[in-house]
Amino acid sequence: MNRFLFYLILISMMTYMVSTTPRTLIQGSTSGTVPALILAIIAGMVVTYIIVSQFSHFPGQGLPEILKSHIPKWFSTPLLLFLSIVWFYVGLSTLIIYTFIINRFLLPEMSIYTIVLTFVLVITYGIFMTTKSIFYMSEIIFLIVIPFIIFVQIKAYFSPSINYDYIRIAIMQVNQMPNYRSFSAATFIAMGAANLIIFNRFFTKLQKPTRKGMALLTLFFTYILLTTYFLPMGFGGFDALNNALYPWITTSDSIRMKFGLIERVVFIFIGAFLALSVVTITMQWHISMQLLSSVIYFKRFKWKSVNLTLPFFTICFWTITMYRAKTVTSNSLYKIVEFFDSIIVPITIFLLITSLWLAKKGAASKCPDTKK
Amino acid sequence: MTKKKAPPLFNELAEQFKPSTDISQTHLQIKGQYAFLFFLKSVVDGDRLQQTIIKPFFEMASEEGFESYIQSLPNRSDIPSIDKLLISLSAGNVLVAIEDNIFLLDIRLVKNNEVQDILVEPTVHGPQKGLSEDIEVTINLIRQRYHNPSLKVEAIMKDNVSHRGIALLYDNDQVDPEMLKRVKDKLNKLDTPLLQSAGELQLFMSNNKFTLFPTTMITERPDRIVYNLNNGKVIIAVDGSPDVLIAPVIFFDFMASMENNYHIFNVTIFTILLRYVGLFTCVLLPSVYVAVTSYNPDILRIELALTIAGGRIGVPYPSFIEVVFMLFFMELLTEASMRLPKAVSSTATTVGGLILGTAATEAALTSNIMVIVVSAVAISTFVIPINEMSFAVRVIRLVLLVYTSLFGMVGLLVGFVGLVMILANKESLGVPYLRIPWKGKSKELRMDNR
Numbered sequence: 090m091n092r093f094l095f096y097l098i099l100i101s102m103m104t105y106m107v108s109t110t111p112r113t114l115i116q117g118s119t120s121g122t123v124p125a126l127i128l129a130i131i132a133g134m135v136v137t138y139i140i141v142s143q144f145s146h147f148p149g150q151g152l153p154e155i156l157k158s159h160i161p162k163w164f165s166t167p168l169l170l171f172l173s174i175v176w177f178y179v180g181l182s183t184l185i186i187y188t189f190i191i192n193r194f195l196l197p198e199m200s201i202y203t204i205v206l207t208f209v210l211v212i213t214y215g216i217f218m219t220t221k222s223i224f225y226m227s228e229i230i231f232l233i234v235i236p237f238i239i240f241v242q243i244k245a246y247f248s249p250s251i252n253y254d255y256i257r258i259a260i261m262q263v264n265q266m267p268n269y270r271s272f273s274a275a276t277f278i279a280m281g282a283a284n285l286i287i288f289n290r291f292f293t294k295l296q297k298p299t300r301k302g303m304a305l306l307t308l309f310f311t312y313i314l315l316t317t318y319f320l321p322m323g324f325g326g327f328d329a330l331n332n333a334l335y336p337w338i339t340t341s342d343s344i345r346m347k348f349g350l351i352e353r354v355v356f357i358f359i360g361a362f363l364a365l366s367v368v369t370i371t372m373q374w375h376i377s378m379q380l381l382s383s384v385i386y387f388k389r390f391k392w393k394s395v396n397l398t399l400p401f402f403t404i405c406f407w408t409i410t411m412y413r414a415k416t417v418t419s420n421s422l423y424k425i426v427e428f429f430d431s432i433i434v435p436i437t438i439f440l441l442i443t444s445l446w447l448a449k450k451g452a453a454s455k456c457p458d459t460k461k
Numbered sequence: 462m463t464k465k466k467a468p469p470l471f472n473e474l475a476e477q478f479k480p481s482t483d484i485s486q487t488h489l490q491i492k493g494q495y496a497f498l499f500f501l502k503s504v505v506d507g508d509r510l511q512q513t514i515i516k517p518f519f520e521m522a523s524e525e526g527f528e529s530y531i532q533s534l535p536n537r538s539d540i541p542s543i544d545k546l547l548i549s550l551s552a553g554n555v556l557v558a559i560e561d562n563i564f565l566l567d568i569r570l571v572k573n574n575e576v577q578d579i580l581v582e583p584t585v586h587g588p589q590k591g592l593s594e595d596i597e598v599t600i601n602l603i604r605q606r607y608h609n610p611s612l613k614v615e616a617i618m619k620d621n622v623s624h625r626g627i628a629l630l631y632d633n634d635q636v637d638p639e640m641l642k643r644v645k646d647k648l649n650k651l652d653t654p655l656l657q658s659a660g661e662l663q664l665f666m667s668n669n670k671f672t673l674f675p676t677t678m679i680t681e682r683p684d685r686i687v688y689n690l691n692n693g694k695v696i697i698a699v700d701g702s703p704d705v706l707i708a709p710v711i712f713f714d715f716m717a718s719m720e721n722n723y724h725i726f727n728v729t730i731f732t733i734l735l736r737y738v739g740l741f742t743c744v745l746l747p748s749v750y751v752a753v754t755s756y757n758p759d760i761l762r763i764e765l766a767l768t769i770a771g772g773r774i775g776v777p778y779p780s781f782i783e784v785v786f787m788l789f790f791m792e793l794l795t796e797a798s799m800r801l802p803k804a805v806s807s808t809a810t811t812v813g814g815l816i817l818g819t820a821a822t823e824a825a826l827t828s829n830i831m832v833i834v835v836s837a838v839a840i841s842t843f844v845i846p847i848n849e850m851s852f853a854v855r856v857i858r859l860v861l862l863v864y865t866s867l868f869g870m871v872g873l874l875v876g877f878v879g880l881v882m883i884l885a886n887k888e889s890l891g892v893p894y895l896r897i898p899w900k901g902k903s904k905e906l907r908m909d910n911r
Contacts, residue, residue, distance in 0.1 A: 214883070
């Protein structure tokens with residue numbers, strides 16, 4: 090498996106580790122999160138396997154190209170439009186969550202608009218890069234950031250203030266019916282492979298997932314999922330964390346570095362995840378933009394040989410983001426994301442896999458010689 | 462005795478060169494044997510002319526003998542069209558007419574063919590002599606270090622005013638043919654009236670005029686050239702310039718010093734690490750100072766935050782202006798000490814660095830910590846081994862500084878990601894700029910043409 094595929098999946102896993110996922114998981118702590126986690130590991134990996142192996146039949150093609158050649162237009166156009174809105178919305182919610190985190194923990198006196206602008210300026214540049222460049226950028230950021238994240242987690246696991254009894258209590262809740270909300274939230278963070286719908290254009294030689302690669306991914310996913318849920322438990326206690334808005338940040342704020350230049354680990358932590366979130370949002374909006382432009386493209390919308398379709402979409406993105414960031418409240422955002430995780434994401438994944446399956450069938454029936 | 466006349470071509474050429482005074486149109490004569498010479502005195506090597514043409518003429522028994530002697534000389538070339546002929550005459554060729562035949566011989570006088578000392582990229586170990594200003598000596602130096610028949614040298618003539626010779630060197634077995642074609646296209650499209658050095662060529666080779674990061678590398682080190690040749694890169698040499706151009710390059714090439722290959726492993730690792738720490742320091746430190754003092758003093762541990770705040774007591778303006786002010790003076794100082802003659806530059810450094818620094822803190826124009834920050838930044842800029850990259854870094858950190866001053870700590874982090882984006886989005890002749898070479902370098906070069 091290509092190393093860039095790992096970045097794709099790992100970065101999106103790590104971005105959601107801090108956002109709303111831990112809160113959803115902790116809210117269900119007495120009603121079946123632990124069995125849901127176990128199910129989510131299986132489900133997440135199965136879906137990843139299916140998506141990657143489906144895409145490996147179409148080397149170097151994104152979803153728009155695949156659908157165009159194998160699926161009737163009345164089906165593919167609304168599907169692509171739907172997917173682009175989904176991806177835009179995923180990026181948007183990530184952006185707003187991180188804006189809230191920054192506003193709450195880093196720059197309380199700065200206006201929401203300014204913080205959104207900080208992100209949007211850079212991300213807009215990122216959206217217009219080629220798919221290849223986004224990969225190289227994500228690789229560099231990942232490599233720069235990962236030592237800090239590992240450092241923070243080691244620091245947390247060996248911290249004297251972590252209480253393993255709380256984690257034991259949490260594990261004791263295993264004998265319950267799995268909770269669907271926790272399950273969907275946990276599965277969602279493994280959905281990085283779905284980004285292949287555009288990023289598959291880069292992989293001209295995407296192989297089927299190997300056994301070693303899948304084992305590694307499963308290991309990472311298990312670790313990230315368990316850390317996401319159990320580490321805040323160990324710091325915050327089994328009952329007390331229910332009211333925390335961002336359990337992970339509260340957790341990392343309880344770690345101190347006695348001899349560091351920076352005493353509170355939370356700043357390193359926020360910084361590292363901030364960089365990862367920028368990469369994720371760039372990826373998601375890049376996908377959304379590419380999907381949109383594959384459906385809607387104004388050929389005449391020109392200014393001096395530059396087609397203005399994409400800039401027009403960007404301005405739409407900006408406006409919606411600014412409007413949403415100001416109007417949405419922390420709680421309603423959380424509700425929306427939960428609804429999104431439990432209903433929209435399964436539908437999206439189902440549609441994606443079905444359309445790929447249909448496309449594969451279509452490809453096989455059109456030219457049976459290629460399959461030997 | 463019927464005196465033979467010089468061929469009509471000679472008079473025509475003489476017309477063309479008028480009113481230059483350094484043309485020389487002579488004839489050699491002994492016992493009914495005649496030969497005519499036409500050359501420009503100032504560019505022709507008189508000794509060699511004497512040795513290879515004039516002396517043999519008088520020693521030969523017959524005109525035929527002399528003619529076949531001339532024909533067998535290694536520096537003889539065919540007569541080109543009249544325009545090209547004028548150019549080659551002014552480059553130091555000699556026209557010899559015997560009977561009805563005319564020969565063109567290359568007897569140019571080259572004064573600047575000494576090998577130069579390495580000035581820009583010095584190393585402790587490794588060769589201390591660089592290239593020469595004469596292209597043939599340069600090619601000779603490279604060939605001497607790379608005995609391989611697969612090393613190709615191609616001459617590219619450009620029709621511009623200076624008629625500089627440009628040579629393209631590459632290892633035929635290693636180079637990626639697609640990339641080579643791209644380089645050749647670029648060079649053929651090159652359209653400039655005057656081309657004087659590799660530095661100028663570097664500007665023309667980059668796609669975007671306003672690009673900040675160099676996409677080709679200028680070097681004067683023969684060992685670096687050979688190392689890169691072996692990795693499948695293309696070397697472009699310009700006549701009259703003691704530097705050559707290496708293309709394509711990626712970001713990490715600019716962070717590599719040739720000395721990496723000459724030290725033992727652990728020392729190398731240490732110096733590489735040092736260099737990257739220096740890179741991050743000089744890009745991030747000014748912005749960190751602004752972000753920490755103006756936006757988030759709570760990030761640092763309390764003692765440190767208090768020290769910094771205490772140092773800033775009395776400084777009348779926000780930290781952004783303080784940093785820009787100090788960076789500006791530091792850039793002036795760097796620039797001044799680079800351009801000044803050696804005798805004066807040490808005075809400038811002392812006055813600027815020591816006296817100005819101390820005075821500025823005492824006058825409460827900057828904090829003491831700012832002086833430390835600025836000197837740390839200045840020193841770590843010079844840790845970057847290739848000059849062009851450190852120039853680029855000097856500019857780019859100002860951009861980051863502006864972004865940080867506008868948006869604080871988040872601006873610093875997101876702006877840094879933005880910088881990485883800009884770098885990742887660049888490419889050098891089709892090779893992505895910011896790709897980590899996990900595989901061998903030559904394999905990496907070909908990765909895009911799978």
